[in-house]
Amino acid sequence: MPELLLYAIVVAMRYRDTRNAETNVSFETAVMQGMDPQTGGLYIPETITRLPSSFLNRNPVPSFRDIAFEVAKQFVGDEIPDDELMAIIVDCYPFTAPITPIDPTTYVLELYHGPTCAFKDFGARFMARVMAYFNRKESNPLHILVATSGDTGSAVGSAFYGVPGIDVTILYPDGKISPLQEKQLSTFDGNVRSLRVNGTFDDCQKLVKTAFTDSTLRNRFRLSSANSINIARLLPQSFYYIYGSLLIRDRCHFDSKIDCAQIIAVVPSGNFGNLTSGLMARQMGAPIEGFVAATNSNRTVPDWLNNGEYRPRPSVETLSNAMDVGAPSNFERMSAFYSLEESRKIMAGYWLDDAGTKDAIRSCHDRTGYIIDPHGAIGWAAWDSIRSGAMEQLLDGSKNPEGMPGLLGTKKTAPVWAKNCVGKSCVGMILETAHPAKFGETVRESIGREPSMPERLERVLSLPDRSQPMSSDYAEFRSWLEKNL
Numbered sequence: 001m002p003e004l005l006l007y008a009i010v011v012a013m014r015y016r017d018t019r020n021a022e023t024n025v026s027f028e029t030a031v032m033q034g035m036d037p038q039t040g041g042l043y044i045p046e047t048i049t050r051l052p053s054s055f056l057n058r059n060p061v062p063s064f065r066d067i068a069f070e071v072a073k074q075f076v077g078d079e080i081p082d083d084e085l086m087a088i089i090v091d092c093y094p095f096t097a098p099i100t101p102i103d104p105t106t107y108v109l110e111l112y113h114g115p116t117c118a119f120k121d122f123g124a125r126f127m128a129r130v131m132a133y134f135n136r137k138e139s140n141p142l143h144i145l146v147a148t149s150g151d152t153g154s155a156v157g158s159a160f161y162g163v164p165g166i167d168v169t170i171l172y173p174d175g176k177i178s179p180l181q182e183k184q185l186s187t188f189d190g191n192v193r194s195l196r197v198n199g200t201f202d203d204c205q206k207l208v209k210t211a212f213t214d215s216t217l218r219n220r221f222r223l224s225s226a227n228s229i230n231i232a233r234l235l236p237q238s239f240y241y242i243y244g245s246l247l248i249r250d251r252c253h254f255d256s257k258i259d260c261a262q263i264i265a266v267v268p269s270g271n272f273g274n275l276t277s278g279l280m281a282r283q284m285g286a287p288i289e290g291f292v293a294a295t296n297s298n299r300t301v302p303d304w305l306n307n308g309e310y311r312p313r314p315s316v317e318t319l320s321n322a323m324d325v326g327a328p329s330n331f332e333r334m335s336a337f338y339s340l341e342e343s344r345k346i347m348a349g350y351w352l353d354d355a356g357t358k359d360a361i362r363s364c365h366d367r368t369g370y371i372i373d374p375h376g377a378i379g380w381a382a383w384d385s386i387r388s389g390a391m392e393q394l395l396d397g398s399k400n401p402e403g404m405p406g407l408l409g410t411k412k413t414a415p416v417w418a419k420n421c422v423g424k425s426c427v428g429m430i431l432e433t434a435h436p437a438k439f440g441e442t443v444r445e446s447i448g449r450e451p452s453m454p455e456r457l458e459r460v461l462s463l464p465d466r467s468q469p470m471s472s473d474y475a476e477f478r479s480w481l482e483k484n485l
């Protein structure tokens with residue numbers, strides 16, 4: 001009987017909308033629509049089931065692919081046959097997410113081993129292949145619109161490049177991403193095009209969101225999104241949290257000499273898709289005690305955890321530009337999963353300015369020899385400050401001075417795991433979201449030399465730029481779409 005029940009759950013995975021709990025759609029609908037066109041809300045799984053203990057406790061730890069399959073199956077249900085699902089996963093992940101210990105209580109979860117050297121490859125490749133699967137019987141093309149503040153565009157472009165029946169339009173803020181990032185997303189040909197928008201990332205995102213709620217446009221074209229608002233981007237990001245935390249649980253006793261250390265995942269965040277995936281992984285049984293929401297000066301979420309007010313704001317430019325998001329779209333998902341009070345129990349908020357980011361790249365290199373990128377560096381700084389006393393101060397009642405970078409909060413808002421960091425029984429898992437060579441100049445200014453460039457990055461530098469200019473005015477964007485789709 002219990003097996004039957006489990007089977008019933010597996011075949012019937014449904015998705016609801018963050019703005020309307022009554023919504024009840026299939027995985028296919030959630031993926032192909034991207035967001036609910038009626039409400040503008042985001043899809044979330046109705047239930048998240050813990051993986052079997054026999055799987056979580058397997059020794060040795062299951063392979064990345066086995067974890068990916070086991071997790072994906074839960075969310076895909078019977079909508080993709082097992083053999084096809086495994087084939088998708090094998091095609092998605094010829095790379096994994098290795099754990100690199102950089103000191104006895106710090107692990108770096110390296111998420112940049114995919115084709116575009118950023119963690120977004122994990123989500124984008126899965127989404128592209130799942131969409132191609134659901135699209136296989138359609139005669140009209142599917143048009144993907146994607147706004148990017150840096151790495152999304154190239155990951156999505158690369159993931160869909162050459163996929164039949166689907167084309168991609170990438171919007172990015174002109175002059176606000178690194179020259180290498182721009183090369184990575186403006187040099188596609190064929191089914192992938194890019195528009196450089198005269199505005200900010202938020203303007204790009206607004207253009208895309210407006211297009212999705214434009215019913216006339218939707219009646220004419222089959223549109224879908226590829227931002228972290230698409231649930232198919234989010235689900236596969238939970239694979240590496242599970243994989244990484246299981247690997248760390250296995251070895252950290254030897255590295256840290258701590259018995260049963262608790263794992264704190266430190267997540268450099270912008271749109272908060274990555275952190276939301278972490279929360280889902282934890283619900284599935286990943287041995288992660290807590291999270292640090294680490295941001296640059298765009299500190300909307302750390303401020304929310306600290307003072308309880310959610311105040312989205314215009315984004316400001318920083319050195320970690322893939323996190324320059326003032327109004328994170330996945331906040332809506334996070335708060336559908338957890339209330340403010342519950343979030344505070346699990347999560348701490350930390351932010352860092354640009355000067356601190358460069359110091360962090362330097363201190364990480366000086367003390368561990370590891371070259372970290374500006375996004376991961378904020379994670380390193382957050383973890384290093386927490387384990388070396390910032391959490392103690394918080395619990396002692398002294399708080400970070402108003403407006404200063406650092407760990408935010410008070411004794412009252414501190415996460416439940418805070419006292420364990422004070423007692424030195426935690427290890428950190430820092431998510432390294434991009435290869436440092438993508439931000440070579442900032443790294444050179446910090447440590448005096450550039451990291452060596454992977455071949456797959458070097459290659460795009462010699463390709464011709466094919467992006468087209470676009471204003472932040474919706475009417476203009478719309479007429480471009482009508483002419484070009």
Ligand SMILES: *Cc1c(COP(=O)(O)O)cnc(C)c1O
Binds near residue numbers: 375
């Ligand atoms: C996108 C990105 C982030 C932020 O991830 P979110 O899921 O939007 O929070 C962090 N670092 C890098 C390098 C990125 O490309």
